[in-house]
Amino acid sequence: MNNVSKANTMQLPLFPLQIYLLPGGISKLRIFEPRYTRLVKLAMGDGNGFGLCMKDEETMCHFGTRVIITDFEQLPDGLLGITIKGVEKFLINKHWQEEDGLRFGDVTPISNWTPSQIKFVDRDISNSLKALFDEYPEHAENYPLPDYNDMTWVCQRWLELLPLETNQKQWFMSRNDHRAALSFLHNVIDEQLKSDS
Numbered sequence: 219m220n221n222v223s224k225a226n227t228m229q230l231p232l233f234p235l236q237i238y239l240l241p242g243g244i245s246k247l248r249i250f251e252p253r254y255t256r257l258v259k260l261a262m263g264d265g266n267g268f269g270l271c272m273k274d275e276e277t278m279c280h281f282g283t284r285v286i287i288t289d290f291e292q293l294p295d296g297l298l299g300i301t302i303k304g305v306e307k308f309l310i311n312k313h314w315q316e317e318d319g320l321r322f323g324d325v326t327p328i329s330n331w332t333p334s335q336i337k338f339v340d341r342d343i344s345n346s347l348k349a350l351f352d353e354y355p356e357h358a359e360n361y362p363l364p365d366y367n368d369m370t371w372v373c374q375r376w377l378e379l380l381p382l383e384t385n386q387k388q389w390f391m392s393r394n395d396h397r398a399a400l401s402f403l404h405n406v407i408d409e410q411l412k413s414d415s
Contacts, residue, residue: 230269231257232313232321238387239270239283240374241304241330244338244360253320258300261287267305270300274384281391283307297352306330307391331396334369343403344372350379388393399403
């Protein structure tokens with residue numbers, strides 16, 4: 219059962235994208251459609267941000283992530299660039315589309331996974347993420363203060379990076395804590411380390 223928070227249902231503008239971003243995750247977007255320029259204005263205006271949600275073919279997925287805009291810039295091509303950070307997951311109760319094509323949803327926030335101190339047995343998963351960030355500095359620059367000692371943070375960053383199917387990503391979003399993700403990562407990364415040795 220989902221750990222739906224006691225917060226009231228809220229209404230958010232929705233941005234359907236195949237980007238998988240979880241709480242604490244950071245990404246950059248290019249805004250070029252008028253409807254999403256409007257979304258940015260709404261998100262900045264009320265401080266609630268907007269909902270980032272995936273689609274499975276043409277169907278809107280049930281779970282999404284509320285994100286806030288932490289920075290914006292004009293890109294060399296003249297488009298608006300924004301930096302977003304995941305705040306909390308949510309369940310979409312209903313959604314609709316307005317005349318300009320911008321989608322909105324009534325959503326119920328879901329409690330974030332509780333931070334979890336790293337254990338000795340999990341060090342390879344954390345170290346592998348650090349090695350990946352070292353290899354791809356353009357991704358690492360989104361995280362000036364990475365928390366490799368918090369396995370919840372580590373698991374969420376791994377889930378964002380791995381090439382999972384949409385239904386798998388949605389399943390992990392529906393979990394109450396990081397344990398299922400951690401078990402999955404042990405299977406993937408421990409096996410990879412064995413084959414590399």
